[in-house]
Amino acid sequence: MATVSLHSHLHYAQQISARQHQLCADEGAAMGGEDSGPNPYELLLSGLGACTSITLRMYAERKGWELGDIDVRLDFYRDEAGGEHIDRTLACSAPLSDEQRQRLLEIAAKTPVTKTVRQGVAITSMWK
CATH class of the missing domain: 3.30.300.20 (K homology (KH) domain)
Structure with a gap:
């Protein structure tokens, strides 16, 4: 029904692939992330x-x-x-x-x- 894959190179930032779409996720600065995407x-x-x-x-x-x-x-x-x-x-x-x-x-x-x-x-x- 749904499949995603994630890749993390450094720190908390995540590169997310969902079909042909690319998304990112991260933690906010208060949690030690770089806030490069939604948590x-x-x-x-x-x-x-x-x-x-x-x-x-x-x-x-x-x-x-x-x-x-x-x-x-x-x-x-x-x-x-x-x-x-x-x-x-x-x-x-x-x-x-x-x-x-x-x-x-x-x-x-x-x-x-x-x-x-x-x-x-x-x-x-x-x-x-």
Whole structure:
């Protein structure tokens, strides 16, 4: 379904290949990195946000709803007890009814990446 590869030459900077696309990741200066790209949590949120926006657009197109521009903001944080949370805020430039907004919230809760993050996924590691 998806494959990426990463290469790290020096320090924390990562060169990421995803199909024909090249990305980078790094830690911010406060974490000892050079801030040459988003940090891993920002990349995780980016995937969740992209999936959310794409899924909402697909759903709205099937319904014949105009959304205009879609904005998704995601905030990751840990509470005092160490629990991890993601807050997702949605906005569209087109006017929507309360019923449409509620239905889109329901759809956002069911996007493929949302489901993966919520349920977790098995990760197997091995040396080449």
